Amino acid sequence: SQTIHQWPATLVQPVGSPLSLECTVEGTSNPNLYWYRQAAGRGLQLLFYSVGIGQISSEVPQNLSASRPQDRQFILSSKKLLLSDSGFYLCAWRLGYEQFFGPGTRLTVL
Amino acid sequence: SQQGEEDPQALSIQEGENATMNCSYKTSINNLQWYRQNSGRGLVHLILIRSNEREKHSGRLRVTLDTSKKSSSLLITASRAADTASYFCATENSGGGADGLTFGKGTHLIIQP
Numbered sequence: 053s054q055t056i057h058q059w060p061a062t063l064v065q066p067v068g069s070p071l072s073l074e075c076t077v078e079g080t081s082n083p084n085l086y087w088y089r090q091a092a093g094r095g096l097q098l099l100f101y102s103v104g105i106g107q108i109s110s111e112v113p114q115n116l117s118a119s120r121p122q123d124r125q126f127i128l129s130s131k132k133l134l135l136s137d138s139g140f141y142l143c144a145w146r147l148g149y150e151q152f153f154g155p156g157t158r159l160t161v162l
Numbered sequence: 163s164q165q166g167e168e169d170p171q172a173l174s175i176q177e178g179e180n181a182t183m184n185c186s187y188k189t190s191i192n193n194l195q196w197y198r199q200n201s202g203r204g205l206v207h208l209i210l211i212r213s214n215e216r217e218k219h220s221g222r223l224r225v226t227l228d229t230s231k232k233s234s235s236l237l238i239t240a241s242r243a244a245d246t247a248s249y250f251c252a253t254e255n256s257g258g259g260a261d262g263l264t265f266g267k268g269t270h271l272i273i274q275p
């Protein structure tokens with residue numbers, strides 16, 4: 053069966069520090085992968101999606117970047133975090149119409 | 163951008179009662195999905211209704227879709243304390259492609275034991 057992992061689960065970082073969040077998927081090949089952000093009490097905002105290695109599409113201009121170095125690995129990064137980057141980051145992969153989400157990373161930028 | 167808008171934002175009912183949540187959207191869609199999120203966790207897919215369907219059932223869940231009004235409702239019958247969670251509608255627009263879903267802001271449902 054397919055599983056999706058995210059780490060770390062929680063992260064507290066100072067403003068201006070770099071960020072690297074990792075997402076990996078098991079049990080499937082060539083998945084479509086997605087990064088979403090959820091601000092407190094809000095819905096999900098799509099940040100990036102990828103249909104294959106090295107292929108990244110961005111939905112919104114932002115302080116973040118994404119990379120897909122391997123088929124089942126999706127990384128979310130920032131060179132310098134802003135306070136507004138705080139939130140709950142969710143990785144997802146797609147099978148048909150349905151998306152399957154990882155457990156998320158709660159990022160607090162102080 | 164956020165397309166779906168759930169209504170109400172928060173709902174508190176007694177265990178055993180039915181819970182109804184509504185969702186409105188703006189553009190043409192291929193399908194509409196409902197997801198559930200327990201506090202601080204990832205989302206779990208509940209049910210999908212296609213644009214050519216009007217009603218769908220899954221266990222205690224009933225979803226309706228009115229494409230003329232661009233709205234959907236999720237009914238949870240005989241609610242249980244374990245149903246306490248946030249519920250989101252999500253749409254995939256008719257443009258298709260690999261891009262992600264557009265989520266609403268969610269309805270926070272509390273079931274009082």
